Amino acid sequence: DQQVKQNSPSLSVQEGRISILNCDYTNSMFDYFLWYKKYPAEGPTFLISISSIKDKNEDGRFTVFLNKSAKHLSLHIVPSQPGDSAVYFCAATGSGAGSYQLTFGKGTKLSVIP
Amino acid sequence: DVKVTQSSRYLVKRTGEKVFLECVQDMDHENMFWYRQDPGLGLRLIYFSYDVKMKEKGDIPEGYSVSREKKERFSLILESASTNQTSMYLCASSRRDGGEETQYFGPGTRLLVL
Numbered sequence: 001d002q003q004v005k006q007n008s009p010s011l012s013v014q015e016g017r018i019s020i021l022n023c024d025y026t027n028s029m030f031d032y033f034l035w036y037k038k039y040p041a042e043g044p045t046f047l048i049s050i051s052s053i054k055d056k057n058e059d060g061r062f063t064v065f066l067n068k069s070a071k072h073l074s075l076h077i078v079p080s081q082p083g084d085s086a087v088y089f090c091a092a093t094g095s096g097a098g099s100y101q102l103t104f105g106k107g108t109k110l111s112v113i114p
Numbered sequence: 115d116v117k118v119t120q121s122s123r124y125l126v127k128r129t130g131e132k133v134f135l136e137c138v139q140d141m142d143h144e145n146m147f148w149y150r151q152d153p154g155l156g157l158r159l160i161y162f163s164y165d166v167k168m169k170e171k172g173d174i175p176e177g178y179s180v181s182r183e184k185k186e187r188f189s190l191i192l193e194s195a196s197t198n199q200t201s202m203y204l205c206a207s208s209r210r211d212g213g214e215e216t217q218y219f220g221p222g223t224r225l226l227v228l
Contacts, residue, residue, distance in 0.1 A: 036219075100162060100210070
């Protein structure tokens with residue numbers, strides 16, 4: 001049973017527009033969420049995270065929004081650039097002893113068209 | 115900067131061979147992880163370790179073993195490689211941080227088993 005779901009396998013956006021990547025989770029114990037970006041043949045790179053005590057976190061062009069009641073988070077990229085074309089993974093973890101693991105979604109492939 | 119290195123970027127092995135994948139991190143992280151990434155399946159956790167000589171099974175440990183003799187090094191062993199172990203293998207490390215643990219990934223090893 002998938003605890004973290006990225007329902008869109010792919011997304012295409014024009015350069016300069018906003019990219020919105022979505023992620024849903026089912027485990028109410030999750031309280032820390034991360035987004036990773038992955039280029040082909042490279043390891044994932046940490047992008048941005050958010051704790052459940054917040055509903056928004058911003059870093060430059062990247063903003064993550066968290067809606068706890070809906071168990072939903074989204075990553076906004078504004079403006080989108082061709083170099084943003086990659087696979088984006090959403091991940092989640094829960095606090096408490098022994099919670100070292102991240103649970104990943106299956107990823108969304110973003111293509112930014114020049 | 116966190117640095118996680120993996121011993122090989124590309125490997126080709128024959129069915130039945132014993133395969134060693136090495137991972138080293140230079141940030142004194144307590145936690146280390148091995149994942150495999152396959153198209154459409156996202157990142158799946160094979161094994162992780164939260165301390166020297168400690169190991170825990172992840173979601174797909176069958177056919178794999180691990181070794182953590184030193185804090186900075188975590189090895190993944192394929193005892194008898196099979197074609198269904200052809201994949202991208204990713205190592206990650208993280209600090210033990212009370213729940214908000216960002217994992218940092220190595221560049222990956224693309225393994226082909228013939």
